[in-house]
Amino acid sequence: MAGVITPLLDPSRVLLGVQSTKRTAALHEVAALLEAHSEMTHFQGFYDELLARERLDTTSLGNGVALPHARTDHVKKIVLAVGRSDQGIVFENSNETIRLLFMLGTPKANPGAYLQVVGTLCKILKDPANRTALLTAATPAEFIAALAAAEAKLFAA
Numbered sequence: 001m002a003g004v005i006t007p008l009l010d011p012s013r014v015l016l017g018v019q020s021t022k023r024t025a026a027l028h029e030v031a032a033l034l035e036a037h038s039e040m041t042h043f044q045g046f047y048d049e050l051l052a053r054e055r056l057d058t059t060s061l062g063n064g065v066a067l068p069h070a071r072t073d074h075v076k077k078i079v080l081a082v083g084r085s086d087q088g089i090v091f092e093n094s095n096e097t098i099r100l101l102f103m104l105g106t107p108k109a110n111p112g113a114y115l116q117v118v119g120t121l122c123k124i125l126k127d128p129a130n131r132t133a134l135l136t137a138a139t140p141a142e143f144i145a146a147l148a149a150a151e152a153k154l155f156a157a
Helices: 023-034 043-056 111-125 128-136 140-156
Strands: 060-062 069-072 079-091 096-107
Touching (some): 023 043, 023 079, 023 096, 043 096, 069 111, 096 111, 096 128, 111 128, 111 140, 128 140
Parallel strands (some): 069 096
Antiparallel strands (some): 079 096
16 A cells, blocks of 8 residues: 555655754744645645644644644645754644644645645554664665655554
């Protein structure tokens, strides 16, 4: 079975050196990777909705991982960008330091696909070996390969 995460990823949307240590600045850094995405219809609208969602409740999943997301009319299909921070990003509302950010934009009309992506990401990221592989990947291509391997293992089980 083909993965649900891997097809969404492109090396140009994987930032392995997020510079910001503050949440909103880091979110903007990673969101900027989606600005030119062919499925993005209105970047500022998407970004505003993402920040509004982030203010409602933390998107931290624990283990240094966050899943900032917006269900929005500003994307035609699910879009995904990833940011990794070596120094960590402080998520004040969860008292956690985040090292991996998986940012999703998903059309309001398709909640099923969104839930499938989130569920798969959560299963992959709860495994410490998978997180280590993602935290140590040297290039965006290696990061995607590590995610693809984890996803393949998940679907093979």
